[in-house]
Amino acid sequence: MSKLNETDIQGFVLRGYNLPVARYFFLHFEDATRARRLIARLLSHITTGQRWDGAKPQSTVNIAFTHRGLKHLELPDATLLTFPVEFQQGMKHRAGILGDTGVNSPERWESLWREDRVHAWLGINGLTPEALDARSSAILSVLDATGGATILGSQDAAAEVINGKPTTREHFGYTDGFGNPDYLGVERSSQPGQGKLLPDGTWAPLATGELLLGYADEAGEVPVAPVPHLLASNGTFMVYRKLHQNLSTFRAFLDKHGAQYAGGKEKLAAKFIGRWRDGTPIELSADKPDPSITQDSNLSTNFTYGKDREGTRCPMGAHIRRVHPRDAFGFDGRLINRRRITRRGLPYGRFVPEGEPVSDTEERGVIFMALNANLSRQFEFVQQQWIQYGNDARLGNDKDPVLGNHGGHGRFFVQGELSPTNPPYVCSNLPDFVELRGGDYFFLPSVTSLGMIAMGLVDPR
Amino acid sequence: MSNINGKVYAMNAITPMKPWKTWILRVFFFLLGHIKPMQKDLVDLSFIEFARWVVLPRNGFPFLGKGQSQEDLKYDYLLFFSNFNGTWNQYIDAFSAVLSKGLNLVWRWSEKFPGSVPVTLFKEYIARVQFDTDYYYTAYPHATANDVKSAHIVQSSLDCLSQAAEHYNPQQFADAYLRFVLQVQAHLGETGEAPVAG
Amino acid sequence: MPNKSGNVYGLTILSPIIDDEKATPSHDLQIRSYLAKLSTREDSPFALAPGTHLARLVVMDDVIYVGMPACEEHLKSKYLVFESNCDGDLDNYLSGLAASVPEHLDAIWKHCVGYPGAGNRQAFIDYMKACQIETTFFFAAVNDKSLPETLRALQTQTAVADFIATHQGMEPSALQREFTRFVTHLKSLPIPRPGSMGPHRYIKTGGRNE
Numbered sequence: 001m002s003k004l005n006e007t008d009i010q011g012f013v014l015r016g017y018n019l020p021v022a023r024y025f026f027l028h029f030e031d032a033t034r035a036r037r038l039i040a041r042l043l044s045h046i047t048t049g050q051r052w053d054g055a056k057p058q059s060t061v062n063i064a065f066t067h068r069g070l071k072h073l074e075l076p077d078a079t080l081l082t083f084p085v086e087f088q089q090g091m092k093h094r095a096g097i098l099g100d101t102g103v104n105s106p107e108r109w110e111s112l113w114r115e116d117r118v119h120a121w122l123g124i125n126g127l128t129p130e131a132l133d134a135r136s137s138a139i140l141s142v143l144d145a146t147g148g149a150t151i152l153g154s155q156d157a158a159a160e161v162i163n164g165k166p167t168t169r170e171h172f173g174y175t176d177g178f179g180n181p182d183y184l185g186v187e188r189s190s191q192p193g194q195g196k197l198l199p200d201g202t203w204a205p206l207a208t209g210e211l212l213l214g215y216a217d218e219a220g221e222v223p224v225a226p227v228p229h230l231l232a233s234n235g236t237f238m239v240y241r242k243l244h245q246n247l248s249t250f251r252a253f254l255d256k257h258g259a260q261y262a263g264g265k266e267k268l269a270a271k272f273i274g275r276w277r278d279g280t281p282i283e284l285s286a287d288k289p290d291p292s293i294t295q296d297s298n299l300s301t302n303f304t305y306g307k308d309r310e311g312t313r314c315p316m317g318a319h320i321r322r323v324h325p326r327d328a329f330g331f332d333g334r335l336i337n338r339r340r341i342t343r344r345g346l347p348y349g350r351f352v353p354e355g356e357p358v359s360d361t362e363e364r365g366v367i368f369m370a371l372n373a374n375l376s377r378q379f380e381f382v383q384q385q386w387i388q389y390g391n392d393a394r395l396g397n398d399k400d401p402v403l404g405n406h407g408g409h410g411r412f413f414v415q416g417e418l419s420p421t422n423p424p425y426v427c428s429n430l431p432d433f434v435e436l437r438g439g440d441y442f443f444l445p446s447v448t449s450l451g452m453i454a455m456g457l458v459d460p461r
Numbered sequence: 462m463s464n465i466n467g468k469v470y471a472m473n474a475i476t477p478m479k480p481w482k483t484w485i486l487r488v489f490f491f492l493l494g495h496i497k498p499m500q501k502d503l504v505d506l507s508f509i510e511f512a513r514w515v516v517l518p519r520n521g522f523p524f525l526g527k528g529q530s531q532e533d534l535k536y537d538y539l540l541f542f543s544n545f546n547g548t549w550n551q552y553i554d555a556f557s558a559v560l561s562k563g564l565n566l567v568w569r570w571s572e573k574f575p576g577s578v579p580v581t582l583f584k585e586y587i588a589r590v591q592f593d594t595d596y597y598y599t600a601y602p603h604a605t606a607n608d609v610k611s612a613h614i615v616q617s618s619l620d621c622l623s624q625a626a627e628h629y630n631p632q633q634f635a636d637a638y639l640r641f642v643l644q645v646q647a648h649l650g651e652t653g654e655a656p657v658a659g
Numbered sequence: 660m661p662n663k664s665g666n667v668y669g670l671t672i673l674s675p676i677i678d679d680e681k682a683t684p685s686h687d688l689q690i691r692s693y694l695a696k697l698s699t700r701e702d703s704p705f706a707l708a709p710g711t712h713l714a715r716l717v718v719m720d721d722v723i724y725v726g727m728p729a730c731e732e733h734l735k736s737k738y739l740v741f742e743s744n745c746d747g748d749l750d751n752y753l754s755g756l757a758a759s760v761p762e763h764l765d766a767i768w769k770h771c772v773g774y775p776g777a778g779n780r781q782a783f784i785d786y787m788k789a790c791q792i793e794t795t796f797f798f799a800a801v802n803d804k805s806l807p808e809t810l811r812a813l814q815t816q817t818a819v820a821d822f823i824a825t826h827q828g829m830e831p832s833a834l835q836r837e838f839t840r841f842v843t844h845l846k847s848l849p850i851p852r853p854g855s856m857g858p859h860r861y862i863k864t865g866g867r868n869e
Contacts, residue, residue, distance in 0.1 A: 096657040219557065221579035260828065310647050330505050331559040338554065377550070384656045391468070391508075391546060394607045396650025411824060415646045418639065424646045428824045466699055467856065471715045473740070475723055477732075490796040494661060503798055511713055511744040513669045516795045522673065522738070523790040525773035529675050530735035538722060540792075542671070542742045544713050572729040590723050596694040596716040598705040600853035604813055606800040612812035613804055615819050623842040631831035638834060642823055649820035652813060653856070 004185045006049035008446045009212065009234045012062040012123060012344065013371055014049035014186055016177070019060065019125040020159040020166035021132045022346050024240075024367070025139070026112060027120040027149035032074040035119075038148025039063070039073075040454035042122075045139065048447060059126040059135035063450070064238050064442035066090060069119030073453055075231075078460035082226045083443070086376045087237060090116065091440045097380060099388030102405050104436035110242070112153040113438025120149065121240060121442050129158075155242065157346035157367045170347045171245045171364050172402070172433070173269070173354065175279035175294075179301055179324060181340040184208045193301030197326060197333035203302075211342060212236055213373050218337040223374060226443075227461050231453075234446030236371050239341075239379045241439035242348075243403075244365040247358050250402075250433045261414070261425045268425070271414045272401045274320035283314045286422070304333075311415035312422065317395050319402055322386045329392065339386075341378050342371040365434070375441055406430040464594045467602020468655040469510055470552070471594040472543045474587060476571035477536035483516060486539065486570050490514065502560050508546040510599075510606045514567065515540040539571055546605040548658055553584055603652040611648035618644040662794045665802030667712065668749060669794040672741040672787055674771040676718070686770035687718050687737045693766055694718075699854070704760035705743075706854035710752050712806055714743040716767070739771055746805045753784045810851045818845055 006014065029035035047060035065073070067088045071080055086094055092106045092113070100106065106114060124139065126132025143149055159166040168177035182195040182205040195205040196218070209217030213225040214233030225232040258265025267287075270276040276289035283303045284293055293299045305321065305328040308314055314321050321328065329335045349364025372378035385391070388405065390398040399405065401412040410430030416423040445453065452458050464471050478486070493499050503509065519534040545552050556564055557580040564577040571590075575582040601609065622641045626634055662669050677686045684692070694716055697703065705711040717740040724731045745752050756764060761777035768774040773789075775782035804812070822841050826834055 099656070219554075219578070219580045221581055224581060316647055331502075334558050335555055338558070377554070381551070385547070385551070389656050390650050391605050391607055394507075394611065394647065394650065396605075396608050396611070397653045398650045411651070411820070413646055413649060417643065424639075424642045426824045426827060463699075469713065473715075473717055473719075475719070477722065477725060477729060487795065490661075494796055500798070504800070507800065509798065510800050511667070511669070512798045513671065513742070513794045514796045515671050515792055517673075517792060521792065522734070522736075523675060523792070525675060525789060527773045528677075529772045530678070532735055534722075534732055534734075535730055536722075536732065540671075540740075542715070544744070571725075573725040586725075589725060592717065592719060592723070594715050594717050595691055596697060596699065597713075598699050598703045598711065598715070598854065599713045600706065600711060600806055601809060601813060602700070602854070603856045608813070608816070609801050609804075609809055612809070612816040613801065615816045616808075616812040619815055619819055619842070623838075626835065626838065626842075629835070631835050634835040634838070635831035638838065645819060645823075649816065649823070651820070652817065 004049075004208070004212075005234070006051065008448055009049040010062045010444055010447065011047040011049045011060060013211065013236050013342075013444055016180065016344055017056075017060055017125050019056065019127050020161070020346075021127075021129050022123065022125045022157045022367075023132055023136055024155045024157070025122040025124070025136075026118045026152045026154065027069075027122060027143075028117050028152050029069065029072040029119045029149050031147075032072060034146055034148045035073055036148075036454050036456055038143065038146040039450060041142050041146055041148075042139070043447070043450060043454065045142070046447060046450065056127055058128070058131035059124060061135065061139065062123045062444070064121045064123075064444040066118055066120070066440050066442055068116060070443065070453075072119050074456065075453070075458050076460050079227065079231065079458055082460070084226075084237075084375060086380060087441050087443065091239070091241075092116070094380065098383050099399075099405055100436055102407050103432045104405050106438075109436070109438035110153075113242075113440065117152055118440055121238070155348065155367060157348040159346055160351045170366050171247050171349070171351065172250050173277045174273055174275065175277060178275070178279060179320065180342050181206050181210070183211045186211065191297050191301055193303060193326075196337045197304065199332045201304075206337060206340060210338065210340060210373055210378070211371060217373065225373075228459060231445070231449050231458055233449075235449055236373055236444050237375050238442040238444050239368075239370040239372075239375065239439065240442060241368040242365065242437040243368050244363075244435045244437050246360040246431070246433055246435065247352070247362075247364060248360045249431050251354070251358070253427075253431065253433070257425075257427050262423050263421050263425075267421075268414070271315050271318060272412070274314045274318035281314070281320075282318075283308060286313045304328075312417045315412075315414050316393050317390060317398055317401060317412055319400055322390075322393055322400050323382055325386075325393070338377060339381055340372075341382065343369065344371065345369040365437070368439075371444070401427070401430060403434050404430065405432055407432065463597055465655075465658060466597045466599050468546050468605045468608075469544050469597075469599050469602065470547070470549065471597045472541070472545070472549070472552075473592050473594060474541040474590045475592065476539050476541075476568065476574070476590050478539055478570050478572065480519060480537045482570035483518065483537045486567065487516060489566050490516075499563075502563065506555060506559065507606050507610070508552065508555070510544040510546065510609075512543040512545070513541075515542070536572070539568075544599075546607075546655075550584075553587060554580060557583055603654070608650065608652050611650065614648045615645045661797060662749075664797045664799040666747060666805065667797075667799045667802045668743075668745050668747060668752065669797035669799075670741070670743040670745060670749065670752070671792045671794050672743075672790045673719070673792055674739040674741070674768060674774070674790045676737040676739055677770055677772050678736055687720070687739075690716075690739060690767055690770050691718055697763070700856070701852045701854045703854050704756070704763035706852065708756045708759035710746040710755055710806055711853070712744045712746070712809070714741070714745070716741055736772075739768070744799065749788075750784060753787050754780060757783045806853060807850050810853060814848065814851050815845060 045061040184205040209215035278289040279294040280289040387400040414425040561577040757777040764777040
């Protein structure tokens with residue numbers, strides 16, 4: 001395959017920056033000419049995928065557009081119509097498909113997302129809060145100078161800092177940040193367990209076209225993409241979802257059931273997700289967390305479920321088993337290679353240590369962002385079929401224990417064995433631990449594509 | 462008209478075949494029917510409830526006289542009827558990903574079949590040769606093939622336990638009950654509505 | 660025997676539809692219109708008659724032209740396709756249909772050539788067999804369980820999941836008592852109606868969480 005031109009691809013696509021603070025601006029374009037001028041001025045700010053072989057930059061900037069945003073930038077109608085249906089509709093109109101009902105339904109979203117006004121996402125990441133503020137000011141000046149967009153709202157997010165160091169923990173206490181797929185040409189080296197499974201049991205990177213438009217994908221073709229090619233190539237689609245976390249409810253539930261479950265509270269917490277709260281995969285270490293596994297990238301994602309068909313180590317319905325089944329469906333894992341997504345994002349809201357009082361109504365959660373070449377085949381499929389439903393995991397209508405919209409009626413089975421510390425256990429009446437507060441689908445163009453948009457040079461074909 | 466009822470989708474497809482190719486297909490189906498390991502992949506792709514292929518020779522269309530005009534056709538036809546769980550895209554993606562050789566052995570004898578890989582052309586072909594269901598009935602719309610298989614496991618485990626339970630003292634019963642739970646613990650998903658197809 | 664897989668029968672019937680220019684609407688459209696209004700749930704004729712797991716009715720207008728270099732050709736009649744996945748013996752199945760839902764059968768098939776009506780049982784069966792096409796290859800995920808067994812098992816599955824969930828941690832003698840009551844009650848329940856969206860939750864398990 002051809003070598004990737006990293007200077008043409010926005011850095012946000014290729015790298016998890018690991019910068020601990022972020023601010024996301026949501027823009028609205030009034031006038032197409034001024035908006036295009038804004039994008040032209042922003043071009044020099046956009047962080048590309050070029051590697052930082054020295055130090056990290058102080059801050060990064062990236063931009064993405066909703067379909068209505070592209071329309072307001074006056075891309076030709078014929079071009080706009082070649083974008084996938086789900087992107088044209090926007091995430092709000094896909095609520096039925098995504099299971100965004102009940103507490104997740106759009107009527108309950110923040111007004112920013114309820115109204116169909118967001119045209120662009122402008123993401124700034126910073127090494128320090130000061131760097132973040134400085135870059136934000138610089139960007140805001142560009143916005144002022146061009147009059148190219150109004151700011152509908154912004155969202156801050158930040159990694160949890162423990163002992164002065166940023167971590168990858170989220171509010172429920174789990175260490176996140178594992179399991180982003182490896183793609184051909186994107187990573188320098190492949191981490192076992194992150195790509196696709198080969199028949200001999202080793203792992204290989206996924207086809208580039210699962211992440212980036214314009215490249216061959218896992219189905220052995222260059223998939224249908226918006227036209228013209230130059231607009232779409234080296235771009236991708238981004239899902240943005242603000243997921244509120246009901247921390248008080250979660251802690252209470254875990255305390256209650258942790259006291260009843262013979263394996264103890266931490267093990268139960270591990271059974272929900274499939275990793276102990278420090279990140280150790282429960283498939284590799286059934287009885288306790290093990291930092292020697294977590295800190296070794298050759299081990300931390302290197303496992304399969306072939307020897308755990310009944311779910312006695314990692315439950316059939318555990319979160320990571322649902323969203324990355326590996327070999328659990330048989331066929332050497334080939335049924336799942338086109339269902340992978342790359343996750344970015346950070347937590348938001350105040351962190352509260354275990355034991356201190358906390359309320360569900362406080363603003364906290366995770367800004368979930370996913371990148372994929374095809375929204376309906378990748379993100380939407382996982383959300384609909386593997387999170388809000390369970391047939392592929394042979395669990396009928398059962399939903400993901402932590403992300404499912406249970407409405408108080410959910411059930412989660414922890415498959416067990418004849419062992420005093422690993423018995424079968426069932427959690428009933430699962431509440432909604434997570435609530436969707438809004439979001440949308442965005443198109444993250446390449447640098448070339450941004451230039452074309454800025455100059456109004458997009459022709460359909 | 463609906464192709465969908467509850468969790469199951471009714472697909473109908475018809476493809477033309479040059480008659481000299483039809484006997485090759487019959488041989489393949491004969492083998493498939495008699496060599497069980499060949500069916501393993503179909504069984505493992507556990508989202509098909511029932512599926513059938515019907516070879517309809519060109520003079521095989523029912524002719525009852527009584528004013529009906531007799532058919533005069535050049536091609537034999539292959540009819541395909543599937544009852545599967547999941548969405549149309551999901552179904553075809555899965556087959557293309559893991560059963561492409563088998564699919565090719567069935568459909569390569571049909572005119573203009575593009576091959577089951579890559580998937581986009583394959584889906585276009587299916588869309589062209591698929592025709593829609595007018596009326597679709599299932600006795601268990603809330604259950605998939607997986608749900609049904611699990612249900613039978615639960616029923617048979619329960620029958621065993623309830624038969625034996627009469628003879629147990631409470632402690633023996635508790636032990637037997639635990640073993641029963643272990644047998645059924647991966648088979649207790651709820652049944653109900655299907656996800657919205659969109 | 661290709662029409663069968665285990666105990667399940669793959670019935671494929673193609674009935675030529677009457678071609679009468681003077682009929683308005685045409686017979687195929689009349690069939691379509693009737694089918695559009697017919698219930699697909701508990702009141703479906705296939706729920707009321709015994710033995711049908713899954714069945715479909717399709718008005719097949721024509722063969723499909725896949726494009727050059729294939730030749731274009733057309734059927735002289737339209738056909739009503741009846742694809743059924745049913746229990747056991749063909750004659751019993753067809754008799755069951757004729758006995759339980761003759762009005763529906765007549766309303767649909769009267770638009771087909773040579774249909775004798777469901778009133779004459781043997782003529783009806785002969786007619787269906789005259790229109791039967793042999794299924795070349797038939798696959799059934801579960802082929803050894805009858806319809807009533809399947810509906811009962813689904814009901815049991817829901818009940819058992821509820822029981823296990825609500826009796827977690829119960830001490831052995833109470834558990835055994837509750838279990839015995841549970842099994843007795845479950846056995847007394849009627850088999851759920853075919854075509855319905857799930858077993859009703861009749862069961863009061865009397866567990867701790869009630």
